[in-house]
Amino acid sequence: MMTLQLFLGMIGAPQVILIVVVVLLLFGGRKIPELMRGLGSGIKEFKQATKEEEESSKEDKKS
Numbered sequence: 001m002m003t004l005q006l007f008l009g010m011i012g013a014p015q016v017i018l019i020v021v022v023v024l025l026l027f028g029g030r031k032i033p034e035l036m037r038g039l040g041s042g043i044k045e046f047k048q049a050t051k052e053e054e055e056s057s058k059e060d061k062k063s
Contacts (some may be wrong), residue, residue: 027035 023032
């Protein structure tokens, strides 16, 4: 637990900028929007599947 607090306390603006620069260098400016779209659609599908699972479990409990 102590190492997690220490790690989170060390992340600041310069580290975030460094991470962004590294991501830009690795993937390029054109690939990043595609990656974000894929990430967004994956999260959307996950939320939808979770909602469907909750609804089906509620229906099972009613029966």
